[in-house]
């Protein structure tokens with residue numbers, strides 16, 4: 056999947072730029088490694104926006120304000136904003152802190168990185184497992200390093216990043 060390809064690249068980029076994260080990832084048991092990948096996806100969602108049409112009036116209350124989204128309206132859910140909501144993810148929402156406590160019921164640590172509800176990504180477990188299997192072996196190569204900073208493009212369809220010219224070497 057193109058989403059998994061982009062995610063593997065951004066996670067590799069983070070870990071190669073931060074040796075302490077890379078060392079922690081290589082030494083960690085599987086559960087902690089997957090948590091590190093979830094936190095990376097929270098910060099770097101591959102899909103930036105999701106659209107939904109309200110099938111009924113939706114009453115909401117947020118920060119003391121009441122609003123009703125009328126039936127039939129199109130909603131544009133900003134995943135980047137939702138994933139860094141301080142009331143959910145706590146302080147320093149833009150920092151990569153695997154294992155941070157999440158406030159709220161049944162909220163996964165990648166927040167909306169795999170969407171939510173009926174259409175939540177059915178490939179989420181596969182994507183994280185695949186990323187872990189590949190990166191755990193790749194990053195274990197001692198002298199592995201980035202040759203240069205990759206090119207970062209923007210994909211208008213997924214409203215997400217695309218990483219190109221990612222040159223690594225041993």
Ligand code: HEM
Nearest residue numbers: 056058059062101102168169170173174175176177178182
């Ligand atoms: C890191 C990698 C991935 C990310 C970030 C990702 C993200 C997402 C997101 C945000 C959605 C929700 C779309 C929506 O609500 O409209 C979605 C849906 C979906 N994903 Fe993934 N995905 C990834 C990997 C995969 C993989 C590996 C598969 C298949 C093996 C997969 C299959 C699907 C399918 C079939 C849907 C549509 C579900 C539906 O509409 O009911 N995804 N994905």
